[in-house]
Amino acid sequence: MLAAILFAACTNSNDKMSKCENNTGDKVFPLSEKVNHRKVSFQTQYGFTLVGDLYTPKANDKSQMSNHKYAALAVSGPFGATKEQSSGLYAMKMAERGFVALAFDPSFTGESSGEPRRTASPDINTEDFMAAVDYLSKLPEVDANRIGIIGICGWGGIALNAAAADTRIKATVASTMYDMTRVAGNDYNDAFDDEQWRHRNRENLSQQRLNDPQAMAGGVIDPLPDDAPQFVKDYHDYYKTPRGYHARSGNSNDGWRVIGTQAYANSRFLYYINEIRSAVLIMHGENAHSRYFGEAAYHYMVDGKAEGYKTVVAPNPCPENKELLIIPDASHCDLYDGGYTEPAGQGEPKNLIPWDKLAEFFEKNLK
Numbered sequence: 243m244l245a246a247i248l249f250a251a252c253t254n255s256n257d258k259m260s261k262c263e264n265n266t267g268d269k270v271f272p273l274s275e276k277v278n279h280r281k282v283s284f285q286t287q288y289g290f291t292l293v294g295d296l297y298t299p300k301a302n303d304k305s306q307m308s309n310h311k312y313a314a315l316a317v318s319g320p321f322g323a324t325k326e327q328s329s330g331l332y333a334m335k336m337a338e339r340g341f342v343a344l345a346f347d348p349s350f351t352g353e354s355s356g357e358p359r360r361t362a363s364p365d366i367n368t369e370d371f372m373a374a375v376d377y378l379s380k381l382p383e384v385d386a387n388r389i390g391i392i393g394i395c396g397w398g399g400i401a402l403n404a405a406a407a408d409t410r411i412k413a414t415v416a417s418t419m420y421d422m423t424r425v426a427g428n429d430y431n432d433a434f435d436d437e438q439w440r441h442r443n444r445e446n447l448s449q450q451r452l453n454d455p456q457a458m459a460g461g462v463i464d465p466l467p468d469d470a471p472q473f474v475k476d477y478h479d480y481y482k483t484p485r486g487y488h489a490r491s492g493n494s495n496d497g498w499r500v501i502g503t504q505a506y507a508n509s510r511f512l513y514y515i516n517e518i519r520s521a522v523l524i525m526h527g528e529n530a531h532s533r534y535f536g537e538a539a540y541h542y543m544v545d546g547k548a549e550g551y552k553t554v555v556a557p558n559p560c561p562e563n564k565e566l567l568i569i570p571d572a573s574h575c576d577l578y579d580g581g582y583t584e585p586a587g588q589g590e591p592k593n594l595i596p597w598d599k600l601a602e603f604f605e606k607n608l609k
Contacts, residue, residue: 248308254431269326270486271579275468276300277337284377286349286369292347294374295325298383301496313608314342314381316374321396321422321493322580323360323481324352327579328394332417336392340599342384345414346374348397348501352490358456359567361502362365364403364509375411388412389545392600395532396420397436398524402539403511406518413607414522415600416576421535424550426506429599431534434549440507448484461497467586472533475585476575485587486578515543516555521607527572527594538567563607569594 259568274281278298283291299312315336317329325333325345333343348370349363350356356366379386390413393401398419405414428435450457463474470478472500480486481494487496493550515522522543526536534550542548544564546555558564572594583589 244333246586256471257561261350269330270484270488271313271331271334274334274338277334282344282377284373286366286373288349288366288369290366290370291355292346292349292370292373293329294344294377295324295333297330297333297339297341298346299337299342303488310383311388312340312342312383313390313604314378314384315344315346315390315392315604316371316378317343317392317394318374319397319417319494320369321392321420322351322360322498323494324488324490326352326488327486328365329392331399331579332392333352335555335597336481336593336601338605339597341601341604342378342381344374344378346370347490351492358499358502360458360496360498362422362498364511367376367397367488368403368407369409371401372408373472375408380605386410390414390604392417394418395574396422399423399511399535399539401524402515402518402543405520405522406514409520411520412478413523414518415523415606416524416536416539417595418527418574419524419536419539420532420534420537421511422503423506423509423511426503427508427510430531430548443507447507448499450500457500458496459498459500461493461495463585471531476560476573479582479585479587480575480578481517485585489509511541512539512551514555516546516558518543518558519560521603523565523567523600523603525567525569525596526574527569527574527598529572530574530577532574532600533568537566540564565603567596567599569596 282296283293317333325347329345333345347354348362391401392415394417398416400423405411449587462477463577464482505518524540526533543560546557548597576594579595581592
């Protein structure tokens with residue numbers, strides 16, 4: 243199955259570090275001269291300490307910064323990645339456009355606390371976003387009534403779940419999103435959406451808890467098999483090369499504990515997104531293998547029904563501020579960093595992420 247290809251065990255991660263050592267300490271992208279940047283930390287209600295990079299617009303003088311209240315954004319993702327990768331780039335680009343933006347490592351990930359490492363939880367991960375909103379709300383330079391969030395890849399679904407739960411979130415962007423609960427329960431394209439497959443999977447995971455609860459399974463497969471699907475090649479081009487490799491990223495290295503995402507398979511993030519009254523923009527690449535996640539989430543949120551969702555619910559009370567944006571010629575990973583004309587970031591940047599469009603969306607909805 244495709245999930246097995248994506249999450250198969252990697253070869254020795256030390257080999258990857260020697261190839262990509264320039265990215266082991268800090269960002270995988272150059273810092274902009276238009277922003278200030280500092281390391282921060284904050285607490286979640288579950289007692290975890292989250293570590294983030296806070297990007298702020300450069301003011302002409304200190305008094306301008308201290309006297310101005312900015313709209314703010316919390317950014318996380320992709321699933322298993324760190325703040326030095328895609329989320330940091332998104333935060334920096336939004337800070338260039340006048341927002342205070344926080345890219346943070348989720349619980350159990352990167353520099354944030356949580357043991358055992360490489361674990362995920364629907365509740366804890368949703369709380370991570372809400373704790374980031376807590377932190378931003380208390381900053382003196384931030385207007386607490388003008389806060390939005392951006393979730394990338396697997397954190398796109400988590401962002402929608404947080405927006406459904408927390409009315410302080412006034413605008414949400416889900417970029418190249420996965421619904422991690424759907425893929426964990428049904429596999430890709432719902433290929434195994436049946437009770438017998440799920441029962442076998444539950445039996446295997448239940449036994450794994452007794453055999454070796456700390457066992458790890460993969461990250462992005464490396465080396466690539468000759469017959470790897472294109473989307474797996476795209477992941478490799480981002481996570482396993484200097485384009486996006488980072489030593490603390492689970493997707494770059496040894497992935498997840500085998501039982502680390504067990505709870506996801508029996509949960510559903512998007513159950514109440516049809517009740518989100520605040521603004522939502524779902525952005526996906528035209529050629530992304532994950533596009534069906536974003537389109538289904540949009541239609542379920544707005545219309546109350548979508549392919550792949552068994553429950554028919556009431557249409558959204560505020561459909562006018564919901565938007566689906568399909569980026570022509572873009573793949574899933576192109577929306578991590580804008581994409582490149584050649585694999586592994588060796589060509590010219592494509593710049594497929596519409597940064598100004600995102601800024602306009604937040605400016606309009608964070609008034």
